[in-house]
Amino acid sequence: MLAVIAVVFVARPFLRDPSPASDRLDELAPEARERLALAEERDRALAALKELEFDHRTGKISDEDYRSQVGPLRRRAAEVLRALEHGEGARHERVPDPGERVP
Amino acid sequence: MAYLGRAALLLAFGLVAYALVAGSYAAWKRRRRLAHSAQNALLAAFPVTLVAAVLLLVALGRRDMTFVYVWQHTSHELPLGYALSAFWGGQEGSLLLWLLVLTGYAGLAVWLNRRSRELIAWTVPVFGLVACFFAFMLCFVSSPFNVQPAAGDGQGMVPSLQNPYMLAHPPLLYLGYVGLTVPFAFAMGALLSGRTDERWIVATRRWTLAAWTFLGVGQLIGAHWAYVEIGWGGYYAWDPVENAALMPWLAATAFLHSVMIQEKRGMLKVWNMVLVALAFNLSLFGTFLTRSGVIDSIHSFAKSSIGGWFLAFLSLMVVLSIVLIRWRLPLLRTKTRLESLVSREATFLYNNLLLVALALTILWGVLYPILSDAVRGETRSVSKPYYDFFLHTFGLPLLLLMGLGPLVAWRKASLRSLGKTFVAPFAAAVATGAVLLALGFGSSWPGLLAYTFSAFVGASIVFEFVRGRAAAGGVFRLIARNRRRYGGYVVHAAVVLLAIGIAGSSAYQTQRERVLKPGQSIEAAGYTLRYSGLKGVKGPNYTGFRALLAVSGHGERFNLSPGENNYPIEGQSNEASIYHDPHSLGDVFTTAQIAKGNSIDVKVFVKPLINLIWVAGFVFVAGALIAMWPDAVEQRRLAARYAAGAAPAGI
Amino acid sequence: MGSSPARLVIALSVAAALAVFVVYTALAGAGVPQILPSKVHHYAGKDVILVGTVVATRGDAHTAAGMHLVLRDPSGRARVPVVYHGSVPDLYKVGRVVVVNGKLTDGRFLADKGSLSTKCPSKYTPAKSSKA
Numbered sequence: 001m002l003a004v005i006a007v008v009f010v011a012r013p014f015l016r017d018p019s020p021a022s023d024r025l026d027e028l029a030p031e032a033r034e035r036l037a038l039a040e041e042r043d044r045a046l047a048a049l050k051e052l053e054f055d056h057r058t059g060k061i062s063d064e065d066y067r068s069q070v071g072p073l074r075r076r077a078a079e080v081l082r083a084l085e086h087g088e089g090a091r092h093e094r095v096p097d098p099g100e101r102v103p
Numbered sequence: 104m105a106y107l108g109r110a111a112l113l114l115a116f117g118l119v120a121y122a123l124v125a126g127s128y129a130a131w132k133r134r135r136r137l138a139h140s141a142q143n144a145l146l147a148a149f150p151v152t153l154v155a156a157v158l159l160l161v162a163l164g165r166r167d168m169t170f171v172y173v174w175q176h177t178s179h180e181l182p183l184g185y186a187l188s189a190f191w192g193g194q195e196g197s198l199l200l201w202l203l204v205l206t207g208y209a210g211l212a213v214w215l216n217r218r219s220r221e222l223i224a225w226t227v228p229v230f231g232l233v234a235c236f237f238a239f240m241l242c243f244v245s246s247p248f249n250v251q252p253a254a255g256d257g258q259g260m261v262p263s264l265q266n267p268y269m270l271a272h273p274p275l276l277y278l279g280y281v282g283l284t285v286p287f288a289f290a291m292g293a294l295l296s297g298r299t300d301e302r303w304i305v306a307t308r309r310w311t312l313a314a315w316t317f318l319g320v321g322q323l324i325g326a327h328w329a330y331v332e333i334g335w336g337g338y339y340a341w342d343p344v345e346n347a348a349l350m351p352w353l354a355a356t357a358f359l360h361s362v363m364i365q366e367k368r369g370m371l372k373v374w375n376m377v378l379v380a381l382a383f384n385l386s387l388f389g390t391f392l393t394r395s396g397v398i399d400s401i402h403s404f405a406k407s408s409i410g411g412w413f414l415a416f417l418s419l420m421v422v423l424s425i426v427l428i429r430w431r432l433p434l435l436r437t438k439t440r441l442e443s444l445v446s447r448e449a450t451f452l453y454n455n456l457l458l459v460a461l462a463l464t465i466l467w468g469v470l471y472p473i474l475s476d477a478v479r480g481e482t483r484s485v486s487k488p489y490y491d492f493f494l495h496t497f498g499l500p501l502l503l504l505m506g507l508g509p510l511v512a513w514r515k516a517s518l519r520s521l522g523k524t525f526v527a528p529f530a531a532a533v534a535t536g537a538v539l540l541a542l543g544f545g546s547s548w549p550g551l552l553a554y555t556f557s558a559f560v561g562a563s564i565v566f567e568f569v570r571g572r573a574a575a576g577g578v579f580r581l582i583a584r585n586r587r588r589y590g591g592y593v594v595h596a597a598v599v600l601l602a603i604g605i606a607g608s609s610a611y612q613t614q615r616e617r618v619l620k621p622g623q624s625i626e627a628a629g630y631t632l633r634y635s636g637l638k639g640v641k642g643p644n645y646t647g648f649r650a651l652l653a654v655s656g657h658g659e660r661f662n663l664s665p666g667e668n669n670y671p672i673e674g675q676s677n678e679a680s681i682y683h684d685p686h687s688l689g690d691v692f693t694t695a696q697i698a699k700g701n702s703i704d705v706k707v708f709v710k711p712l713i714n715l716i717w718v719a720g721f722v723f724v725a726g727a728l729i730a731m732w733p734d735a736v737e738q739r740r741l742a743a744r745y746a747a748g749a750a751p752a753g754i
Numbered sequence: 755m756g757s758s759p760a761r762l763v764i765a766l767s768v769a770a771a772l773a774v775f776v777v778y779t780a781l782a783g784a785g786v787p788q789i790l791p792s793k794v795h796h797y798a799g800k801d802v803i804l805v806g807t808v809v810a811t812r813g814d815a816h817t818a819a820g821m822h823l824v825l826r827d828p829s830g831r832a833r834v835p836v837v838y839h840g841s842v843p844d845l846y847k848v849g850r851v852v853v854v855n856g857k858l859t860d861g862r863f864l865a866d867k868g869s870l871s872t873k874c875p876s877k878y879t880p881a882k883s884s885k886a
Contacts, residue, residue, distance in 0.1 A: 003110075006147045023136055024135060025130070025138050025224055033300070036745070039744045040744070051513055052512070055513075058573070059524070061512045065512070065517050262844065334844075440760070441763075452763060453763070456767040456771075484786060484788050485785045489778075489785075497771075674845055674847070675844045677843075677844045696816070
């Protein structure tokens with residue numbers, strides 16, 4: 001009985017949809033992958049800004065360190081947001097991280 | 104009933120084999136329905152395995168001696184709770200527990216992440232591969248459903264296992280060991296699918312934390328069990344089987360830290376893959392160690408036939424991990440660099456290196472007997488001095504880093520900023536060290552350093568909370584908005600308590616042993632223990648004696664009664680008697696054996712601060728729960744990120 | 755702009771760890787030999803860990819004379835007499851495999867006090883039936 005239920009459950013995708021229009025497994029298009037990479041960059045940049053603000057408010061970072069870091073981080077976040085909005089992706093616009101190695 | 108159990112296991116094997124084969128093919132050829140079908144097979148494997156598990160539990164509960172496994176591990180006199188716990192008390196049962204937990208975890212993890220179709224398509228066969236191995240072992244090599252003609256009574260359970268901890272320690276360890284399969288499967292799935300974004304980390308973050316927590320708590324419970332039950336006065340013997348749980352825990356600790364760097368800076372992608380593979384393979388290695396008999400341990404000694412199978416599977420998984428990481432190296436490389444050696448990323452990197460170094464030196468110590476036998480033809484082993492040396496060498500700097508890390512900002516911190524935040528914890532540490540030195544704690548320099556560094560870490564954590572509370576407008580708000588960070592600080596506080604407890608109870612303990620006649624006394628660290636005589640005891644399945652000791656010292660009076668229990672079937676068991684001092688948080692620990700007539704050989708350990716170790720366990724769990732607690736805002740942000748990114752091709 | 759210091763840090767750390775390791779092994783020696791009764795005569799006078807099956811036992815480990823036991827190779831015939839003082843583990847009995855530290859002196863193995871330990875009867879042996 002258990003075996004029958006298990007087999008039916010395993011076969012369910014074929015039983016429910018015996019002749020599908022497409023049996024292709026979803027995959028991210030290259031544009032979608034770039035958008036995802038940018039979304040992750042955006043979240044990293046925004047989180048870094050949030051942490052910087054918090055560390056500054058709690059006195060962990062001096063005013064001088066704060067000023068030297070906040071500018072590049074804000075620019076970085078703005079660039080990534082712009083790239084995401086315009087859907088340009090990294091193919092068209094190189095958006096380097098402030099910590100990125102310059103070749 | 105045994106027939107049903109065998110049938111259930113065969114069905115489970117068929118399902119996970121299908122998940123492996125069909126899932127691999129479906130992912131490779133991008134067949135949607137076949138991938139879904141493989142996923143369903145993995146999901147179905149859990150209830151089927153559960154049927155087999157329930158059947159074994161029923162046989163154990165009934166003491167059905169037609170089951171060889173039940174006969175081997177129980178007896179009619181054994182209380183029901185322990186009879187049921189024999190489920191994981193033997194090889195076959197513990198393999199079934201592995202499979203049960205694995206299929207449960209795998210099914211739930213895959214179902215919760217079913218919308219990441221591309222990633223899941225490759226994760227399912229990885230789960231299938233691991234589950235296949237255990238199911239194969241259970242079906243064809245080491246079955247818990249072998250039968251025999253009904254026997255009169257069973258062989259019973261080893262007395263030291265007849266302890267309430269038997270109900271908690273092994274299952275918690277398994278929830279930890281097996282749980283490390285989840286991040287591994289998702290990581291390998293990410294490599295196979297070429298999805299090197301952070302989806303796999305986001306999907307497995309809480310799973311990893313949960314597995315790590317279970318493994319940590321399981322080890323602490325095991326340590327407490329050894330302490331109260333075995334009677335040698337210690338809680339960790341650097342036994343290979345104990346080390347087998349510690350090594351993956353250390354690797355997982357390193358992973359939990361470095362994965363934060365990947366999330367925040369996009370760095371260390373290769374290193375994280377290596378760490379997650381290391382943690383999983385070490386957990387497999389630990390499982391192999393305890394079953395093969397290849398390393399002498401007081402936990403097991405007989406060479407088991409399954410050792411060879413385990414070694415082969417472990418080798419396969421190591422090779423698979425290396426090949427996949429090497430194959431996807433170009434996708435994993437990033438251009439982001441470490442900006443400063445004085446940054447939180449850098450301290451996490453140092454902490455990683457120390458954790459991995461400690462794990463590898465422990466591994467070396469565990470393997471040393473085999474290696475020396477292979478190279479020199481002579482089995483040599485290392486013991487406490489070896490492990491203590493490396494625990495001090497790597498562990499003390501790790502403790503210090505736990506205090507430094509929170510003081511340092513991400514990306515880079517100027518020495519001036521660092522100096523400002525550093526002053527108060529440093530002053531606390533120096534003051535503590537000076538006071539302790541004046542009080543005579545310099546007798547053990549590792550102990551003194553452990554206390555001093557603990558003061559530094561404790562002070563830095565307190566200042567983090569104080570500063571953060573002022574900025575956030577309240578402690579609860581602070582923690583609620585920064586769960587991972589402050590949950591992590593609570594876990595660090597637990598480690599500080601652990602370090603203080605370990606230092607106190609080992610570096611500063613007092614041990615005495617003497618044969619006493621009634622009326623005689625022994626003294627230890629300001630306590631006097633006077634022996635008055637013996638008393639007989641009787642339990643459901645044992646008889647025994649207790650030595651009556653009247654104790655006075657440090658302004659207190661109390662009684663202790665160490666002794667032994669004699670189990671007719673299973674043999675003898677030591678019963679330690681422990682006094683927990685509520686003021687000093689230390690213990691007076693005693694054991695007794697009959698020397699001759701009414702004389703006893705009594706051992707006394709006075710162990711300062713040892714109870715901090717057990718308190719640390721509760722604080723550890725609290726910190727882990729805070730760090731794991733879902734944040735609705737973050738959940739919505741992540742869901743939006745991956746929903747947008749997961750749009751199918753062409754739409 | 756310059757390569758990442760991360761690789762330098764890692765390389766230096768690995769070198770430091772290896773240096774610590776080499777120094778330790780050189781100073782502390784490389785482990786204690788773990789041997790069977792058949793091999794103990796090759797290590798006369800040296801500290802070893804002796805592993806064997808108890809075939810005979812008499813006396814009291816808590817008295818001055820100590821407990822006298824005989825250990826045999828678990829899968830062989832060679833035997834060695836052992837003199838032991840100290841606490842005796844719960845599971846000790848004739849037929850059990852034990853581990854004890856000490857050194858061979860004048861044909862007798864003088865065990866370190868309190869070093870006797872037994873192995874847990876393995877829960878991980880292959881299942882044997884009651885008829886076996």
